[in-house]
Amino acid sequence: MLLLVAACAPQPPVAREQASAGCNAEAVQQFVGQPADATAAEALRVSGAKSLRRYATGDVLTMDYRADRLDVESAANGRIVKLTCG
Known part of the structure; x- marks a missing residue:
């Protein structure tokens, strides 16, 4: 019974830093100011x-x-002004 009660307890929210493990926006900040058409695919990579x-x-x-x-x-x-994950 205690296990069932514990499973229903509210969980702490996942921090955006932890949730965004599949995307690293810091690594692509050098693309700010570049033409989006020419660099978006490289920024994704x-x-x-x-x-x-x-x-x-x-x-x-x-x-x-x-x-x-x-x-x-x-x-x-057409120039990149901001790159974020989410």
Whole structure:
């Protein structure tokens, strides 16, 4: 019975650093300022992420979190302004 009660106890939330083990955004910060069209695929490879989401600043995005996804935000001029995992 004690085992069943323990299984129902709330679990601590997983920290984003732990959850993003499949994506390393720090490794791709050198791509900030580069053209997104030319470097997004290379950034994906270097980050170790399994998928890529490209979007422009101000675009509407879903709020889903995927630890194995690299998010590439680009400005109106097509240059990368931000790289994050999630």
